[in-house]
Structure formats: structure tokens, C-alpha cells
Amino acid sequence: MLRFEDVWKRFGRDWVLKGVGLEVERGEVVALLGPNGSGKTTLLRLAAGLLRPTRGRVERRGEALLLPNPPAFHRHLTAREHLAYDLALFQGSGGMEEAVGLLEAFGLPPDKPLLAFSSGMRKRLALLRLLLLRPGVWLLDEPETALDQEGRRLLLELLEEGRRRAAVVLATHDLDFARKVADRTLLLGQG
């Protein structure tokens, strides 16, 4: 579903990624590890097609959804309005009835503007979009942050679902979390 072939990325004079190779198929969860500034977010943005490699190739089959950290939303919309907007943009996704059911299951108020959501609530909404919009490639930037215990439980369940439906790449600083959820890890920032 996702393939990086000898990918190099430079910003100005600084090389952030140097010859990254990566292949992720449906059914696999790969964790990106590495210190601050080692290029994890850059790799996710390349995978999403938001950046181009300076050298090398990035290939992807199917739609990708990037969950940035913190999640980015149109803050004046309510959760229900935002999901209606998302559904209009994404092909092959679920319907509004499913959206409302998921909001309930994730404990989120449908009619409150998102600017009144806490950071954990925004994170939950971002995770919910993965189930609703059904992308083939899930790109998650520090998905475990801002979540309470119940939110973390939802995330672990969601990643099991992700493993069934998609190719999943996630960036994290939490080694225990990476060990628990990932089939493989890729360590960035090593020379």
C-alpha cells in the first residue's frame, strides 16, 4: 500500500531524511521512532503526498489520511457538520448515520463547535474519522498523546481495526506503546 524507495528529503541545506526505504502492506503497523527533529512528521507528510521527496520515490495505493498532532479541524464547525463535510470529500466512506453512531460510541457531543472541544476530545474525533472515512493508508502522528485511559483503550481497539483494513504508519515517542501496537519499527535520525 505504501512504498518508500531510497527517499531523501532536504529543507534548505539540511538533510532530514537520508535514503529511507520502507514498505508497508495492508495488515501491518509500523512505528516511526527517533528524537525530536529526526524526520518522523516529514516522513508522514511525504507518505500523505503533502511533500515531495528531494530524491527517490514514494508510491501509494489507495487514499491516505494523515492525523496530524495536534489534529487540525475547522474549529467553527460542530462535530456533526465537520463529519458531513469530510464525508462529502472522501470517496468510499460511510454515511451520516454511521457518523452519528460513532460520535456516540466515542463519547463526543455532535452539536458543540469544535473550538469548545478539549484536546483529548479533538484527538478522539480525529481517530473516529479513520473509521468513518476508511482510507487504505493510516498515517498517525503521535496518536497516543492527549488521550485519557478510555481514549487510549479506544485507540488500541482502533489500531486492531486498522490492522485489518489498512496499512498503518505511526510516529511516537512512547516506546511501550510502539512495542504494544507495532509489527515493526523504523528508527530515524541515526546518521
Ligand SMILES: Nc1ncnc2c1ncn2[C@@H]1O[C@H](COP(=O)(O)OP(=O)(O)OP(=O)(O)O)[C@@H](O)[C@H]1O
Ligand atoms: N517545512 C519545513 N521547512 C523547513 N524545515 C522543516 C520543515 N518541516 C520540518 N523541518 C525540519 O525538519 C526536521 C525534521 O522535522 P520533523 O517535524 O519531521 O521531526 P519529528 O521527528 O517529527 O520531530 P518531533 O519528534 O519533534 O515531532 C526539523 O529540523 C525541522 O525543523
